Amino acid sequence: MDTPDNKPPTFWQMLHSVMAAAFGVQSGKNRTRDFTHGKPSHFVVLGIVFTAVFALTLFAIVKLVLLMAGV
Template identity: 80%
Template sequence: MDDPVDNKPPSLWQMLQSVMAAAFGVQSGKNRERDFTHGKPGHFVILGVLFTAVFGLTLFAIVKLVLYLAGV
């Protein structure tokens, strides 16, 4: 299913997993090879930007919640 020699492009879920793994620096060689061989760069760029925005907004919301609960 996740074989890099498979000629199918990565699914949305596989691309999202790759973006999250790359963001944290733990991407496997097999997945990286699959992404570079069969993936489209634009898809990874869009998912990366969306992931970064959601991650940043989540951190912002957590900080606001902690400050609110601390009474600041």
């Protein structure tokens, strides 16, 4: 049976790690957990999805602001 220290990170832990890394505030403890127990492919896919959602959100906000400004 796996101990809590040997379990791979959950989806929410990986999402938190990707968001923290994107903004440059990842803790050493979480980074160590991710590199020790996480699969790189999961972080790459989640990072790409996060980046796409973030970019599309910014694009939508800019379009909304320009629409409301009458440009």
